[in-house]
Amino acid sequence: MSSTVIKLEQVSKRYGNKEVVNNISLKISRGSVVAILGPNGAGKTTTMKMMLGLSTATSGLVTVLNQKPNHKQVRQKIGVMLQDVSVMDGLTVREIIRMVRSYYPAPLHEDHIGELTGLCPADLNKRAEKLSGGQKRSLNFALSMAGDPDILFFDEPTVGLDSETRRHFWERVRQLAQEGKTVIFTTHYLHEADEVADRIILFNRGTIVADGTPENIKAGITIRTVSFSTSESMFINDYESNTEMAAEADVRAQIEELPDVDRIEYHQDRCILHTKNSDALLRNLIEHRIPVSDIRVETGQLDDAYASLMETVKEEI
Incomplete structure (x- = not known):
């Protein structure tokens, strides 16, 4: 079995006359933790959307688990945690998790979701609208894990979290990587990418300007x-x-x-x-x-x- 789970080959994306991603190629391996960094408008979010099947490349080829990103089998094996936290009011955390788990053929066990995300029984019994900001983000993490995904996408996952909660979150991410899951995330907290990522892909003006381990990037530039x-x-x-x-x-x-x-x-x-x-x-x-x-x-x-x-x-x- 190939270790490559995501592949982009000469991919470009244009909106009208504006080219936001310009002829990029990359491969991401199973079990890796990859940080995608870059200033606003650099093309990193558009690239992630193409990986998720939320946007189609103007040219080039994007494959996830050897399929098109929007294929049903791919959607069943990815988990996504977006920066904007949204929850369903009127339902308890437990009810929301059970509902989302029901969408998948082989969901992750409820107990394991609780252990990973730090949601205690009292949290699970709370109605979603009563959750704090940190608890809502933990719920979003739980929902991203509901289908026992092979690949996880996190968009600014620790915004608004205190330092202790951040530390626990990244410890769990490393645990998931050790289990063979692939984690791709964006962040503006560069020290997190430095400490957690195996690999950093740095975007600017729609192109990849650096790609390597944090140590190699620092050694080559600083x-x-x-x-x-x-x-x-x-x-x-x-x-x-x-x-x-x-x-x-x-x-x-x-x-x-x-x-x-x-x-x-x-x-x-x-x-x-x-x-x-x-x-x-x-x-x-x-x-x-x-x-x-x-x-x-x-x-x-x-x-x-x-x-x-x-x-x-x-x-x-």
């Missing part, structure tokens, strides 16, 4: 810093001798001549070098025998990579 301490005289302003000043100037000159350095900063007792290639910079520090100690290498966050990439895309257009 600036790293290499910082260290060196001789104490290097960082003091009141020197006791011309010899110390000369030594300090010599060390600074060595540092300023290092390749692979984009910017140099001095803060208190540390020198901070900004670089795109920390490995090469460390090798040069050792080869030049610059007297350093307490070396630290730090990588920017996904937020930094995202901002850097968006700026690069703007400059290229």
Whole structure:
């Protein structure tokens, strides 16, 4: 059995004269957790709609579980949790879940739905209109799981949730992925994508501008810093001798001549070098025998990579 559950081949989508998705191709594997990111209007929502069969590609091919997205068998094996929370007033949570489960040939057991979504017996007995915002989102999560789907689509799933509820939600998502289910989600909380996703697909202006693990995207785009301490005289302003000043100037000159350095900063007792290639910079520090100690290498966050990439895309257009 192929591990590919979703495939897009040279897919484009136009509305009138406006092309919102431009000739994209991608494959998504079973059991993966994929974050689709991008600014508003980047094409990510339209792409998800085509995967869900809610929109048809102008050109190209979209398949889900080797079928067209709107095929009945596909609809029975996907679950969807949209950003807008809507519930049926007048029914209890339990009644709504049972009704939705009845639509599927092999639904997930009620007890398992409760365990996954954190809905306790008291929540299940509440009428939908009495639920808090977080409880309504838990209900939507439960409904997305009702048919025991193979693929889950989440659109901004943690908006409005407190930090503890968010943490529990993503723990359950990882559990589902370990069981072989595929999870595709959008979010504006970039740290969630960084922590949870196996893969990030970054959209801008209808095209895919980055695709890889969070680590690879950060490593390929963000600036790293290499910082260290060196001789104490290097960082003091009141020197006791011309010899110390000369030594300090010599060390600074060595540092300023290092390749692979984009910017140099001095803060208190540390020198901070900004670089795109920390490995090469460390090798040069050792080869030049610059007297350093307490070396630290730090990588920017996904937020930094995202901002850097968006700026690069703007400059290229």
